[in-house]
Amino acid sequence: xxxxxxxxxxxxxxxxxxxxxxxxxxxxxxxxxxxxxxxxxxxxxxxxxxxxxxxxxxxxxxxxxxxxxxxxxx
Numbered sequence: 443x444x445x446x447x448x449x450x451x452x453x454x455x456x457x458x459x460x461x462x463x464x465x466x467x468x469x470x471x472x473x474x475x476x477x478x479x480x481x482x483x484x485x486x487x488x489x490x491x492x493x494x495x496x497x498x499x500x501x502x503x504x505x506x507x508x509x510x511x512x513x514x515x516x
Contacts, residue, residue, distance in 0.1 A: 449502040459499075463492045 466488035473481040 445502070446506070449499050450506060451499045451503040455499070459492060459496050463488055466492065 466484045470481060470484040470488065473479055473484070
């Protein structure tokens with residue numbers, strides 16, 4: 443499996459992650475406003491899953507750049 447496709451950050455991917463974060467928050471608030479129903483899935487998605495994925499992508503991208511620079515030196 444090619445992890446670089448899912449974990450390597452680009453400007454486009456940062457925008458997509460931010461958009462999904464905003465969309466998840468808006469859907470959570472819409473459910474509460476329209477149905478007076480406290481829905482937890484989109485809140486958990488926006489509060490935990492998306493930020494953790496973003497942090498993992500940042501760490502992977504940093505390690506990938508460091509590894510590539512070390513290979514160029516040798």
